[in-house]
Amino acid sequence: MRILFASWHFYLDQSNGASISTRELLRALAARGWETSTFCGPIVDNPNVSSVEKVLAARKIAPLASASNYKKTAFSTVSFRDEKIKSIAFCPVDRSQVPSSDVGRAFLSTLDAVLKRVRPDVVATYGGYWLGDQILERCKRCGAKTIVLLQNFAYHDAGYFQQADIVVVPSQYAADVYRKRLDLKTVVAPPPIDWNAVAPERDLLSCKRRTEADLPASSGSANEKSADGLLFVNPSLNKGVPLFARIVKELWIQRPDIPVLVVEGSSNVDSLRDYRSILADVKSVNYMRNTTRPWDYYRQAKITLVPSYFDESFGRVAAESLIAGVPVVASNRGALPETLADAAILLDIPKEYGPESKDIPPSKVAKPWIDAIVKLWDDEAFYEDARKRGLERAETWKLERVVDVYERLFKGN
Numbered sequence: 001m002r003i004l005f006a007s008w009h010f011y012l013d014q015s016n017g018a019s020i021s022t023r024e025l026l027r028a029l030a031a032r033g034w035e036t037s038t039f040c041g042p043i044v045d046n047p048n049v050s051s052v053e054k055v056l057a058a059r060k061i062a063p064l065a066s067a068s069n070y071k072k073t074a075f076s077t078v079s080f081r082d083e084k085i086k087s088i089a090f091c092p093v094d095r096s097q098v099p100s101s102d103v104g105r106a107f108l109s110t111l112d113a114v115l116k117r118v119r120p121d122v123v124a125t126y127g128g129y130w131l132g133d134q135i136l137e138r139c140k141r142c143g144a145k146t147i148v149l150l151q152n153f154a155y156h157d158a159g160y161f162q163q164a165d166i167v168v169v170p171s172q173y174a175a176d177v178y179r180k181r182l183d184l185k186t187v188v189a190p191p192p193i194d195w196n197a198v199a200p201e202r203d204l205l206s207c208k209r210r211t212e213a214d215l216p217a218s219s220g221s222a223n224e225k226s227a228d229g230l231l232f233v234n235p236s237l238n239k240g241v242p243l244f245a246r247i248v249k250e251l252w253i254q255r256p257d258i259p260v261l262v263v264e265g266s267s268n269v270d271s272l273r274d275y276r277s278i279l280a281d282v283k284s285v286n287y288m289r290n291t292t293r294p295w296d297y298y299r300q301a302k303i304t305l306v307p308s309y310f311d312e313s314f315g316r317v318a319a320e321s322l323i324a325g326v327p328v329v330a331s332n333r334g335a336l337p338e339t340l341a342d343a344a345i346l347l348d349i350p351k352e353y354g355p356e357s358k359d360i361p362p363s364k365v366a367k368p369w370i371d372a373i374v375k376l377w378d379d380e381a382f383y384e385d386a387r388k389r390g391l392e393r394a395e396t397w398k399l400e401r402v403v404d405v406y407e408r409l410f411k412g413n
Contacts (some may be wrong), residue, residue: 001034003410004120004144006111006135007127008041008099010089012055012082014292015045015234015266017316018126018151021170021191023082025124025149028192028403030084038087039114041107042095045266052078052089059292063089070106077110088114104131108138115142122410124149136163145410150174150186152313158182166409170314173335177311189405191314193397198294199324229286230258230373231301231326233317234265235272238355240307240331245275246366247305247373252282254370258377263288263297278360298324303376306330307369310355315339319397322390327383329372343393345372345386 005011005022013019030036042052056063056078063080075092090110092103099107108131115123115138123139124147125132139146140163148164153174161167161184169175169186178184230251235241251258262272262285272279279285288297304321311334312318318328318340328344330336337346347368353361376383 001122001411002118002120003029003034003036003122003124004114004118004139005036005038005040005124006114006139007125008107008129008131008135009043009127010040010052010055011038011087012052012059013044014055015264015290017191017314018149020316021151021193022124022126022149023085024192024194024399025403025406026085027083027194028399029407032403032407036085037114037118037120038085039111040087040089041099042089042091043097051095052091056080065091068110070109071102073102073106075103075106075110098129099131104134107131108134111135111138115139115144120144122147126151132160133163136160139163140165145412147410150178151191153177153311156181158184168406168409171335171338173311173338174313187409189409190319190397190402191316192399192402192406193316193320193323195323195399197292198298198320200295228259228302229300230260231263231297231304231321232260233263233297233304234267235262236265236267237358238308238310239265239267240309240349240353241267241271242275242358242360243307243309243349243353243366243369244305245272245278246361246363247307247369248282248285249278250363250366250370251373252284255374255377256284258284258373260285261288261297261300262286264290274358275360294320295324298326301326303373304328305369305373306336307349308333308336309349309353309357310334312336312339318344319394323394323397325387325391327376327386327390329369329376341393343386343389345376347372 011019011022026036061080063078065076065078067076075090078089078091080087090107094103123144125135126149136146146163146165148167150167150169167186168189170191172188175186175188178186232244248260304326306318306328308331313335315336318330321328322343330344330346331349332346
């Protein structure tokens with residue numbers, strides 16, 4: 001079987017949950033003997049990694065670039081191999097988030113050539129814009145089964161899905177949202193997660209926490225004093241950075257012994273500058289750049305904080321934390337209650353704090369979060385019980401089991 005992933009978004013973007021899930025799916029299928037390829041545009045979410053070339057350099061992947069043009073639209077194609085995955089990135093001079101008509105036509109013309117050469121049985125995609133339905137139409141025309149991997153709630157046009165054979169969503173919550181919004185029929189399958197990247201060589205069924213001597217060497221990209229601290233990934237408004245700022249401030253006052261590690265995602269650590277006034281005298285916060293090895297930060301976490309302000313479609317960081325044996329304190333928004341079930345502490349956030357809210361909540365809003373963190377930090381029996389429930393829940397996302405679901409969908413049995 002041959003599968004092609006085609007999208008205007010670059011599939012090796014480590015700051016984007018959809019791209020991470022797509023890569024893990026392709027890697028798992030390649031391990032099962034599928035011929036795997038990608039044809040992608042240049043878009044990445046991470047503001048510190050502004051180009052395809054920088055993404056590849058960070059992964060030590062050697063590309064081969066070739067200049068070309070289509071009706072006077074200049075672009076280059078960057079060919080490379082990511083393990084067993086053969087890939088081509090389309091890189092125009094104008095790398096706008098939404099492509100112009102000229103750039104888009106050049107992209108689609110190149111896609112046609114890729115489809116003719118690869119002859120995929122299955123094409124997976126995501127990303128709307130005006131290119132989205134054009135990608136699906138061309139893939140359908142070449143005889144491929146068309147799959148839309150729908151990882152967020154950004155889609156509002158039912159017309160985009162007309163050429164899709166299957167639409168996959170990561171949770172029943174997401175399925176219900178799209179059924180109500182677009183009367184869209186979807187299939188629920190959790191995103192693939194590479195357990196070796198999240199928690200390498202760990203006895204995941206054991207509740208014994210490794211000592212510092214047992215931990216692998218750090219990448220050196222974070223302050224080592226942050227070991228066994230409170231972890232927060234992707235400091236964005238969506239992820240609840242205003243509430244996080246209040247929690248950190250209160251913890252610094254009440255429990256300065258609890259260190260905090262902030263890891264950038266689609267938002268970098270500079271986003272915390274908006275909260276200088278409240279964090280000015282806080283000395284407990286350490287920072288880490290985005291990394292292709294999640295274990296670099298999960299190894300330093302005792303508790304993961306997920307105070308999401310928006311409706312999560314799944315909650316990848318929360319799931320990865322449970323796999324790594326790290327208890328989670330999270331909001332109850334979106335699919336998080338479904339994803340985490342009884343394996344995490346779920347807390348309410350007042351309705352007035354939404355994805356666009358920049359105001360820092362008062363101390364009373366942060367109090368339940370502080371109480372939960374301190375309880376996990378101080379009560380060893382409570383902590384070990386939370387770890388055990390998390391590890392048991394993590395069995396739901398065993399990679400082989402998840403990939404079985406996708407393979408049945410793609411093969412039609």
